[in-house]
Amino acid sequence: MKIFHVLKNKIYIGNKIEKRNNLLKNFLVANINKFNIINVKKISIKLFLYKKYLQKIFFEKKKILFISTKNFLREIIYKYAKSLQQYFICTKWIAGTLTNSINYKKMLNKSIYLKKKQKMNFTKKEKNMFLKEELKIETIYGGLRGMVENPDLIIITDIKKDRVAINEAKKLKIKILALLDTDDSPKGIDYFILCNNNSIICVKNILKILFSEIC
Structure with missing residues (x-):
């Protein structure tokens, strides 16, 4: 994994210092203009490991549910889910979607x-x-058409906005891979990538790195 790709796309810029979640302090290296700066090396290692993990998911023909109800991320989430022939929700999460399928x-x-x-x-x-x-x-x-069983993994871009989906996944013991900002809590999240998840360029490039050898 080229660290330079992470730097180039400003994935390393977190939220404001006063909003920092202390559970993530080991992943931060500094602050610039009152914004948290994420450890580029640690991001790169996670991206590399999760890339391998996702390749294994596809090799074993397991299923992923992409979740992102942020308006500005709809197109990119839809694009990747369709390209990978996986399930997705990118408009509105209805409570009970997983727990009362x-x-x-x-x-x-x-x-x-x-x-x-x-x-x-x-x-x-x-x-x-x-x-x-x-x-x-x-x-x-x-x-969700064709999804007869619960997915093996959910990929979610914002755990605050889609908190209900996170809670349902936890209840059903579905693995969670989430993009976290520096003010998010990693508690209960199986796999996370710390990044600027309010940036469409950032999210787009993380997905590109993760799935570059799959789609």
């Missing part, structure tokens, strides 16, 4: 039924209503 399966079945109804003998107005409802379901749950 029968609900999303019902919704996806309803989506199929609504699509069929659009070809039946209904008025144009009714068909438009069916289409609107179908698209709403697909926007929220479409990335």
Whole structure:
């Protein structure tokens, strides 16, 4: 792993000093202009190790669920999940998606039924209503189509915004790989990469490094 890639893409710039989580202090080396500076060497080692881990996941044909409900990250998360033929949620997390999976399966079945109804003998107005409802379901749950069992790993870009998803994964003992900022807590997270997870360039380049030999 070339450390220079990490430096080039400013993955090493954390949050403000006053927001620092002390559980992560061993991963910080300095502060500049009141911002935490992350240890580049430690980031690089983690990226290298997790890259190997993810290669093993794919070799064993295990499944990943990508989760990121931040608007500005939707496109990149969608792109990687589709390219890797994995599951994703990148619009809205509905409580119980993992712990009460029968609900999303019902919704996806309803989506199929609504699509069929659009070809039946209904008025144009009714068909438009069916289409609107179908698209709403697909926007929220479409990335889970075909997921009959819980994923083996979730990859999440913000544990604060998607805290409910984290709690559900922990309850079901699903492994978690998360991108953490310097004010996040690593408690309960199986694998984490410390970085500027509010930067689309940062997230994009971390994913590029992790999956460069897979997709």
